[in-house]
Amino acid sequence: MKKIRIGIVGYGNLGKGVELALRQNPDMELVCVLTRRDPARLNLATPGVRVLRMEDAPAMTQEVDVMILCGGSATDLPEQGPQMARLFNTVDSFDTHAKIPQYFAAVDAAAREAGRLSVISVGWDPGLFSLYRLLGGAVLPEGRDYTFWGRGVSQGHSDAIRRIDGVKDAKQYTVPVPEAVEAVRAGEMPELTTRQKHTRECFVVLKEGADAARVEREIKEMPNYFADYDTTVHFVSQEELDRDHAGLPHGGFVIRSGRTGEGGRNGQVMECALKLDSNPEFTSSVLVACARAVYKLALENATGARTILDIPPVYLSPLTGAQLRETLL
Amino acid sequence: MKKIRIGIVGYGNLGKGVELALRQNPDMELVCVLTRRDPARLNLATPGVRVLRMEDAPAMTQEVDVMILCGGSATDLPEQGPQMARLFNTVDSFDTHAKIPQYFAAVDAAAREAGRLSVISVGWDPGLFSLYRLLGGAVLPEGRDYTFWGRGVSQGHSDAIRRIDGVKDAKQYTVPVPEAVEAVRAGEMPELTTRQKHTRECFVVLKEGADAARVEREIKEMPNYFADYDTTVHFVSQEELDRDHAGLPHGGFVIRSGRTGEGGRNGQVMECALKLDSNPEFTSSVLVACARAVYKLALENATGARTILDIPPVYLSPLTGAQLRETLL
Numbered sequence A, B: 001m002k003k004i005r006i007g008i009v010g011y012g013n014l015g016k017g018v019e020l021a022l023r024q025n026p027d028m029e030l031v032c033v034l035t036r037r038d039p040a041r042l043n044l045a046t047p048g049v050r051v052l053r054m055e056d057a058p059a060m061t062q063e064v065d066v067m068i069l070c071g072g073s074a075t076d077l078p079e080q081g082p083q084m085a086r087l088f089n090t091v092d093s094f095d096t097h098a099k100i101p102q103y104f105a106a107v108d109a110a111a112r113e114a115g116r117l118s119v120i121s122v123g124w125d126p127g128l129f130s131l132y133r134l135l136g137g138a139v140l141p142e143g144r145d146y147t148f149w150g151r152g153v154s155q156g157h158s159d160a161i162r163r164i165d166g167v168k169d170a171k172q173y174t175v176p177v178p179e180a181v182e183a184v185r186a187g188e189m190p191e192l193t194t195r196q197k198h199t200r201e202c203f204v205v206l207k208e209g210a211d212a213a214r215v216e217r218e219i220k221e222m223p224n225y226f227a228d229y230d231t232t233v234h235f236v237s238q239e240e241l242d243r244d245h246a247g248l249p250h251g252g253f254v255i256r257s258g259r260t261g262e263g264g265r266n267g268q269v270m271e272c273a274l275k276l277d278s279n280p281e282f283t284s285s286v287l288v289a290c291a292r293a294v295y296k297l298a299l300e301n302a303t304g305a306r307t308i309l310d311i312p313p314v315y316l317s318p319l320t321g322a323q324l325r326e327t328l329l
Helices: A013-022 A054-060 A076-085 A097-114 A128-139 A155-162 A178-185 A212-221 A238-244 A279-299 A321-327 B013-022 B054-060 B076-085 B097-114 B128-139 B155-162 B178-185 B212-221 B238-244 B279-299 B321-327
Strands: A004-009 A028-035 A050-053 A066-069 A089-092 A117-119 A143-149 A167-176 A198-206 A230-235 A250-260 A266-276 A304-306 B004-009 B028-035 B050-053 B066-069 B089-092 B117-119 B143-149 B167-176 B198-206 B230-235 B250-260 B266-276 B304-306
Touching (some): A004 A054, A004 A279, A013 A028, A013 B250, A028 A054, A028 A279, A050 A054, A076 A089, A097 B321, A117 A279, A128 A143, A128 A250, A128 A266, A128 B128, A128 B279, A143 A178, A155 A167, A167 A178, A167 A238, A178 A250, A198 A212, A212 A230, A250 B013, A250 B279, A266 B279, A279 B128, A279 B250, A279 B266, A321 B097, B004 B013, B004 B279, B013 B279, B028 B054, B028 B279, B050 B054, B066 B076, B066 B279, B076 B097, B097 B117, B097 B304, B128 B143, B128 B250, B128 B266, B143 B167, B155 B167, B167 B178, B167 B238, B198 B212, B198 B238, B266 B279
Parallel strands (some): A004 A028, A028 A050, A066 A089, A117 A304, A198 A230, B004 B028, B004 B066, B028 B050, B066 B089, B089 B117, B117 B304, B198 B230
Antiparallel strands (some): A143 A250, A167 A198, A250 A266, B143 B250, B167 B198, B250 B266
């Protein structure tokens, strides 16, 4: 059987995760990686893969069925998304929630003009969590949505701490408040403030001679990132940080709490949870499943931009509809 | 805005649940109920709804956009499914897992011939749980699926107990084994036997003079239903049963435990859970959301049979793709 030919744009954590995820999917193969770095310096784990510069993308249009864009949402994807959508069917994990409509429009226009298909904003949130929220709202229209993240490492918050004067290194964990989660699970539908939903726990390595009290204050008072939360700061050695906080675990839950029946007498709670040892590898795995869907939808001449909410789930699976009805329905 | 016109076939627990669920969905309206009983004896909660006999179905083809079939899987749906699919777009909750391929084929042929669309086997299992299993397998190909049901009332098992000589009334709860659930959640991927996954708890009212020891033995030794499980039997009075066990709560979890990365070093756990005060009302709510999808897909001239695995999720929601991208993606 012909395999789905995949390309990767950007070889960071996410790109490496895609490379590893593809090995678990025998109906797909990695054919090329595009990088901004010197191609000769990339050490791929997979033999026989071409490593090329970004500028070589147009030469690959006949070789790649779906290009998986693994750049960041801040600066890479706003540029690469529309650009690659003109050349390839694409999947990406654009995750700046507020800018999704604008990004969707840009990719949609590019893909339509080129007769290509792009699925944007895939991963777990946005992505699977978005799908869970849609299902919850559609099935239980009288209800409330709750999304909790963690316990897990937030790279954005870790970076924010590292930018403080006197900080050598740092990791920040986002932690859901257990009492809030329990109240929601029990169907109580509480109103929760930002502070009541999550706490923030920071592990910080100071530079020599830095003022710990000042650093702690600067973290706790940082607007947007920490000021609205109860934050704990632990000062640790670099050895401790490297030993105990090297991974990128994450996770969270989407809970829909609703009521049905005469006078809304019956409580109904839907919960979807993730517990991930590796956040980037899981996101990569979702990207790869969506690349399969893009391939199949493109064969049916679908063009333009889509999200995971538009994809018939059967397209994500390597199994046929008949196999799925027989084995897992 | 024109509302989606819904009909109900069969006015039992599920049909009543659909009637109540429709009140929570302002884009739909109930126009008729078809029943095998005397229409004059049905007391609907909604004014202005026509109540008709099954035989009157052909007269309603122009009045109903989607017919929701609320009969049972054992005898009603195998007959009504294909029959109604010749006249209407339909949704049903056919749930005899082993017979789904055969039922799908019969409904598909009928619906195709009539140029109609049918979504079969909708509810929570089959239904949402099937979708969760598909997502788990597609995202984490190297992993294992676990489905636990309960704690909740199994009507089939309750009926089986009531058929035993000397039993006046009974309720049976299916209960997941906490240690098994915890092991799976921890990513241990255990091999679990039937007995290790669930226990069964029975509340039984005896007829006067019945031999409790014999009834208990007959329950515990009943093949398929109880013999493969650890079963507890409590004898209670009718008053106690009516007071403490009147509801139809249910629920369960689908857990996908997988591994990713170099040598599968990272554990990734996806879990979706339901905790339902009313099993039939929740199933009804899923049926109603799927009826919306059937309506939208039929407008695009889709015909034949589908399952929830074939439906682009956006069709389940009353919101547009643009609204969903802006508010919940």
